[in-house]
Amino acid sequence: MAEERLLLEIVTPQGLVFSEEVDEVTASGSEGEFGVLPGHVPFVTILKIGMLTCKKGNELKIFFVNWGYAEVGPDKVLILADSAERSDEIDLERAKAAMKRAEERLKKAEEVDFKRAETALERAVTRMQVAEVRRSK
Numbered sequence: 001m002a003e004e005r006l007l008l009e010i011v012t013p014q015g016l017v018f019s020e021e022v023d024e025v026t027a028s029g030s031e032g033e034f035g036v037l038p039g040h041v042p043f044v045t046i047l048k049i050g051m052l053t054c055k056k057g058n059e060l061k062i063f064f065v066n067w068g069y070a071e072v073g074p075d076k077v078l079i080l081a082d083s084a085e086r087s088d089e090i091d092l093e094r095a096k097a098a099m100k101r102a103e104e105r106l107k108k109a110e111e112v113d114f115k116r117a118e119t120a121l122e123r124a125v126t127r128m129q130v131a132e133v134r135r136s137k
Contacts, residue, residue, distance in 0.1 A: 004038035008054050010063060010079040017084045018063070022054040025077045027070055042073045047081065049122050051130050062087035064130040066123055090131040099124035 005021040025036045028050025047070055052063040068081030102121035106114070 005056075005075075006036065006038050006040075007076045008079070009076070010052070010065075010081060010084050012081050012083050014083075017081075018061075018086070020054075020056070022056045022061075025052070025054045027052040027065065027079070029070065036072050036077055039074050040072055042071075044069060044071050047079065049119070049126050051126065051133070052079065052084070062130055062133055064090060064127045085127070085130075087130045087133065090127050092128060092131045095124050095127040095131065099128065 005023060006025060008018065008020060008022045008025055009016065010018040023037075027034060028048050030046040030048055033050075034045070047065055047068045049066055050064075052065045054061050054063075064085045064087070065079065065081045066083040068079060068084075071078040071080070099121060102117050102124055105117035106121065
């Protein structure tokens with residue numbers, strides 16, 4: 001009997017980022033982190049800036065996801081994200097520079113769009129965390 005798996009597809013406006021059968025998926029939804037195994041009850045949720053992981057056997061793949069939606073079914077997880085990056089594609093120095101710029105903008109709160117600067121900081125910090133998780137594996 002064939003092993004049950006989920007098809008995980010991660011799609012951004014730039015195109016398909018990832019499409020592969022996996023054993024499990026974990027992501028950051030608007031209501032908190034959620035995990036999906038084959039046979040899961042269908043649902044749709046909003047994704048926040050965060051880390052998405054998928055596991056196939058002993059192999060763990062890690063992605064940075066910048067907002068979007070997840071459509072979960074018993075045999076498929078579709079991620080529609082504003083942007084997404086594999087952890088091994090994240091430029092850590094660029095993320096650190098983005099974090100520094102966002103922190104500088106937040107110090108000038110009256111002169112900038114605070115929410116935009118706060119979101120930029122969250123993206124930069126999360127990208128760094130995703131890259132660090134990759135390095136620690």
